[in-house]
Amino acid sequence: MNNLPIGIIDSGVGGLTVLKEAIKQLPQESFYYLGDNARCPYGNRDKNEVIKYTVEMADYLMNKGIKLLIVACNTATAAALDILKKKLPIPVIGVIKPGSLAAIEKTKNKNIGVIGTKGTIDSGLYPFMLKAERDDLNISNLSCPEFVTLVENNEYKTDKAKKIVTKVLAPLESKNIDTLILGCTHYPLLKPFIQVALGSHVKLVDSGKETISDVKKVLDQMSLESTSNLNQNQIKLLTTGNLDSFKSIAEEWLNLHDINVEKVILGSIKGEESKENE
Ligand code: I24
Ligand code: DGL
Numbered sequence: 001m002n003n004l005p006i007g008i009i010d011s012g013v014g015g016l017t018v019l020k021e022a023i024k025q026l027p028q029e030s031f032y033y034l035g036d037n038a039r040c041p042y043g044n045r046d047k048n049e050v051i052k053y054t055v056e057m058a059d060y061l062m063n064k065g066i067k068l069l070i071v072a073c074n075t076a077t078a079a080a081l082d083i084l085k086k087k088l089p090i091p092v093i094g095v096i097k098p099g100s101l102a103a104i105e106k107t108k109n110k111n112i113g114v115i116g117t118k119g120t121i122d123s124g125l126y127p128f129m130l131k132a133e134r135d136d137l138n139i140s141n142l143s144c145p146e147f148v149t150l151v152e153n154n155e156y157k158t159d160k161a162k163k164i165v166t167k168v169l170a171p172l173e174s175k176n177i178d179t180l181i182l183g184c185t186h187y188p189l190l191k192p193f194i195q196v197a198l199g200s201h202v203k204l205v206d207s208g209k210e211t212i213s214d215v216k217k218v219l220d221q222m223s224l225e226s227t228s229n230l231n232q233n234q235i236k237l238l239t240t241g242n243l244d245s246f247k248s249i250a251e252e253w254l255n256l257h258d259i260n261v262e263k264v265i266l267g268s269i270k271g272e273e274s275k276e277n278e
Pocket of ligand 1: 012013014015017150152153154189207241242245246248249250252253
C-alpha cells in the first residue's frame with residue numbers, strides 16, 4: 001500500500017480524457033495532473049524537444065512525490081517513454097503498449113489501423129510494438145494532424161469535422177482493417193465521426209482507457225494501491241499555461257467544481273522567459 005498520488009503528464013488538456021478514465025476506474029487514488037499548455041501541441045514538434053519537455057514535467061512531479069507516472073500523451077510516450085523508464089525509480093506507464101495489446105486482443109483479420117499525430121506516427125512505435133507481440137499483423141499507420149485542431153477549436157461536433165474526418169481516413173478504406181487504435185488523447189472526442197467514416201464493423205481502441213486498466217494491474221501486482229480514506233479522490237491540476245481556461249475545460253470535462261489548479265513554470269520555460277526580459 002502506498003498513499004502517494006499517481007502522476008499524469010500531458011502536452012495540455014487532452015490527457016484529461018485519461019484522467020477521467022482514471023477517476024472512474026481507480027476511485028481510491030489521488031492524482032496530480034500536469035499539462036504543458038504553454039508549449040502545446042507536441043504533435044508536430046521535433047523529437048528532442050518533446051523529450052526535453054516531457055522529462056521536465058516528469059522531474060517536476062517526482063519532486064512533488066508520486067508513486068507511479070502515467071504518460072497520457074501519445075506523442076510524449078513515443079518520444080520519451082524509454083528514457084523516463086530508465087531515469088525514474090517508480091513505474092512509468094505510457095499509452096502505446098496498452099493500446100497495442102488491446103488491439104491484438106480485438107482483431108480477427110489481423111489488419112490493424114493506427115492514427116495519431118505526426119510525431120507518434122513518424123516514430124513508428126505503434127507498428128513496432130504490435131509486430132513485436134505478433135509478427136503476422138498488417139499495420140496501417142496514418143497521421144491525422146487536423147484532428148487535434150478540430151477538437152481544440154471546439155469544432156469536433158460540427159459538419160466540417162465530419163467532412164475532414166471522412167476525408168483524412170479515406171486511405172484506410174482499402175486496407176480492410178477491423179480494428180483501429182485511437183493513438184492520440186483528443187481522438188475519443190471524434191469517435192462518432194470516426195466510427196461512421198470507417199463503418200460499424202471496425203472496432204475502435206481508446207488507448208487511454210486501456211492504459212488505466214493496465215495501471216490498475218500494476219498497482220495490484222506491486223501492492224501500490226492507496227488505502228487511506230483521507231486522500232480518497234483528491235485531484236490536483238497543474239498547468240504551465242493559462243489557469244482560467246485550463247480550469248474551465250477541466251471542470252466541464254470532469255464534471256467537477258472548484259478543482260484545485262496551480263500554475264507551474266518549468267525549467268526551460270523559465271529560461272525562455274528570462275531571455276525575453278534581457
Ligand atoms: N478541447 C480541447 N482543447 C481546447 C477544447 C478546447 N477548447 C474547447 N474545447 N483548447 O482539448 C486548447 C487550448 N487551450 C487549452 C486550455 O488553456 C488555454 C488553451 C480536448 C479536451 C478534452 C478533455 C472543447 C471542450 C471543452 C470542454 C470539455 C471538452 C472539450 F471546452 F472538448
Ligand atoms: N496529447 C497529444 C497526443 O496524444 C495530442 C496533442 C498534441 O499534439 O500535443 O499525441
